[in-house]
Amino acid sequence: MLGTVALLDEAGADALTFRALAARLGGGVGSIYWYVGSKDELVGRAADHVLGEVSAATTLPDDADPVDNVRALAMAVYEAIARRRWLGAYLMQDFGFQPNSMALYDRIGQQLQRLPLTTRQRFHAVSAVIGYVVGVSAELDHGPAAIEEMADDEREAFLERLRTTWRAVDPATHPFLAEVTEEFEQHRDEDLFAAGLDLLLAGLRQQASAAE
Amino acid sequence: MLGTVALLDEAGADALTFRALAARLGGGVGSIYWYVGSKDELVGRAADHVLGEVSAATTLPDDADPVDNVRALAMAVYEAIARRRWLGAYLMQDFGFQPNSMALYDRIGQQLQRLPLTTRQRFHAVSAVIGYVVGVSAELDHGPAAIEEMADDEREAFLERLRTTWRAVDPATHPFLAEVTEEFEQHRDEDLFAAGLDLLLAGLRQQASAAE
DNA sequence: TCTATCATCGAACCGCGTTCGATAACCGAA
DNA sequence: TTCGGTTATCGAACGCGGTTCGATGATAGA
Helix, strand or coil, rough: CHHHHHHHHHHHCCCHHHHHHHHHHHHCCHHHHHHHHHHHHHHHHHHHHHHHHHHCCCCCCCCHHHHHHHHHHHHHHHHHHCCHHHHHHHHHHHHHCCCHHHHHHHHHHHHCCCCCCCHHHHHHHHHHHHHHHHHHHHHHHHHHHHHHHHHHHHHHHHHHHHHHHHCCCCCCCCCCHHHHHHHHHHCCHHHHHHHHHHHHHHHHHHHHHHCC | CHHHHHHHHCCCCCCCCHHHHHHHHHCCCCCCCCCCCCCCHHHHHHHHHHHHHHHHCCCCCCCCCCHHHHHHHHHHHHHHHHHCCHHHHHHHCCCCCCCHHHHHHHHHHHCCCCCCCCCHHHHHHHHHHHHHHHHHHHHHHHHHHHHCCCCCCHHHHHHHHHHHHHCCCCCCCCHHHHHHHHHHHHHCCCHHHHHHHHHHHHHHHHHHHHHC
């Protein structure tokens, strides 16, 4: 009955208590502990499960540019985390310890094996990409990113407070904040993520081409 | 008495319960709530406080390369989070909402204002750097990074289990993992972080030079 | 039919953040 | 001096959530 995973995944998603989960399954609280040792392990498994799905749903053409393929994978993972915010926190915890996350690690690495890099450079690059993707995506889970879950008036109050804070900064002491205020108010998180990812990948491309 | 901040900061650090904190201060549990509305706010303030110290302790020469200066700031923040792991999680929550984190954001941005970039490019770059730094650093807090806190035998058992897991991967299905196993076992987290940061900054340099 | 493993259950435990009402200590005003 | 109100402190009690535990039923091989 590790359908628990799929259930927690699709149904109530996160913020799900053990008691609620047990009730939904029509089972007892203690039963869950026969299948899993702790809540962390449960959610960790669930996280790895959806990660497997994401990876499986992304096809990487052999004749495509390796870095483009890496980008495709990274964006897919980002979107998955953006859709299910709870993923981020748990991927941070144990990326590299669960089967599907290791598989994904390897899959990105395989793409880089087609580039003229040293083993160390590949190791660093893959770690950087995964660190960036997971880390930045996880930030969505906290702070302002929980905006969608707010009630309308609550959200409006929050945004208003945010705007007030930003407008209150002194252009003399914080010239850069003043410059990008407008950008900040209009930005889409996904574009931000993609732009940073492209910077990272540009650095990687440069490293690869430097070695011919 | 916001010396609470410094106390939680230096003394017990994280994993600190309200009751323990109150006891250490020789005060009552409820007293804390007169100064602060919630635990999140308390730790958030503490986080922003040390971030301010980190920024203040880092001098950026006006005649130095802007990107080098950004790198120096990023490394300083990384080291601070590496030293006090609890920082990462809280910086993720409210970076950009507290004074010192906003100031740091601006400070990085000011460096980029010396480069020939569009406002949007600067906005993306600063966000990417901060996202990378905070996100990747925060990953230290979870998972294997808590190694130092383990008892000796516990740590040894953990490392052994980790090695076993990695050695068990099939080179045929996971060729990349097989290639980097050795690198992984020898790596230092700080080098990993720096390597990824340098890739990101290389991409940024390229973007700047492309615009002359 | 007996027995041992598998599987389930939910009451109870425990630690946590948080709330609350009581209570001083201080201070300007009458 | 006295009084009302703000400032500041306290800790018992609440509610919630993960986890433990012993009991109990199912299932199957001997």
